[in-house]
Amino acid sequence: xxxxxxxxxxxxxxxxxxxxxxxxxxxxxxxxxxxxxxxxxxxxxxxxxxxxxxxxxxxxxxxxxxxxxxxxxxxxxxxxxxxxxxxxxxxxxxxxxxxxxxxxxxxxxxxxxxxxxxxxxxxxxxxxxxxxxxxxxxxxxxxxxxxxxxxxxxxxxxxxxxxxxxxxxxxxxxxxxxxxxxxxxxxxxxxxxxxxxxxxxxxx
Numbered sequence: 001x002x003x004x005x006x007x008x009x010x011x012x013x014x015x016x017x018x019x020x021x022x023x024x025x026x027x028x029x030x031x032x033x034x035x036x037x038x039x040x041x042x043x044x045x046x047x048x049x050x051x052x053x054x055x056x057x058x059x060x061x062x063x064x065x066x067x068x069x070x071x072x073x074x075x076x077x078x079x080x081x082x083x084x085x086x087x088x089x090x091x092x093x094x095x096x097x098x099x100x101x102x103x104x105x106x107x108x109x110x111x112x113x114x115x116x117x118x119x120x121x122x123x124x125x126x127x128x129x130x131x132x133x134x135x136x137x138x139x140x141x142x143x144x145x146x147x148x149x150x151x152x153x154x155x156x157x158x159x160x161x162x163x164x165x166x167x168x169x170x171x172x173x174x175x176x177x178x179x180x181x182x183x184x185x186x187x188x189x190x191x192x193x194x195x196x197x198x199x200x201x202x203x204x
Contacts (some may be wrong), residue, residue, distance in 0.1 A: 004028055008035030016046045017041045024062040033065050037072045043075045044070070051081070063093045071100030079106040086119060108167045116202050127157030162196070169199050187203050 006020060007015045007099040016039060022032035026079050047066055056204050067085060070078040082104070085097035134150040136141045173195060180192035 001028065001031055004031045004035050008038050011039060011042075013039070013042055016043055019189060020050065020066075021047065021119070023065040024059055029061070029065055033069055036069050040073055041075055042074060044081060045073065047081060048077075051084070060090055060092060060166060063090070064096050067093065067096040067103070073102045074104060074147055083108070084107070085111060086115075095160070098160060102163050102166055102171075105171055106167055107171070113168050116164055116168050120161060120201065123157050123160045123164065127154050127161070130154045130157065135162075163202075165196070174199065191194050 002155040004019065007019055016036070019032045019036050025032075033140040047070070050066075054161075067082060070082050074189070079101065082097045082101045083106075084163070086094055086101075088097070090092050123125040130150045130153045134147055134154065137147045137150065158181065162174055162181070166174040166178075177195035180195075183189065
């Protein structure tokens with residue numbers, strides 16, 4: 001444990017691969033994360049190399065922690081790595097990448113906004129399907145457990161919509177709308193939905 005902590009102070013590039021190997025070890029993962037963050041851009045280069053290896057994509061815990069490290073390194077490259085992970089086959093990794101892009105206050109360049117809008121459209125489709133399924137199930141007055149699960153999916157989907165939108169629009173405005181939506185006041189929810197409607201792509 002002390003050796004891992006010391007690695008974050010020595011900043012010897014040769015130690016980076018060894019620290020990355022600790023990211024899936026429950027006893028050492030948090031310390032390894034803290035040790036890797038001070039390496040900054042140098043650790044991102046190593047992450048990029050690892051992301052080309054299919055084995056790493058199957059290692060969910062390691063990938064989640066890589067997302068969190070990128071979320072603490074405020075560079076263009078960290079944002080690019082997280083954007084690429086929005087296309088990962090694992091939903092946990094996609095969600096973690098999105099959360100950390102928001103934490104970075106990342107603004108998507110024009111050339112990738114079409115991709116962000118594609119993710120937005122996909123989330124809307126999922127949330128819409130869940131909404132109709134939830135309405136149908138509730139009208140039947142049964143399947144309470146399944147209805148609750150669908151409701152959770154709807155709220156998570158809307159949260160992702162706000163997060164994705166903050167990557168391509170004014171982040172402060174979108175954050176305000178998201179906070180309003182999560183409050184119990186009907187008026188504040190209505191204001192939040194109006195903001196969402198005014199900022200969302202009309203095709204979507």
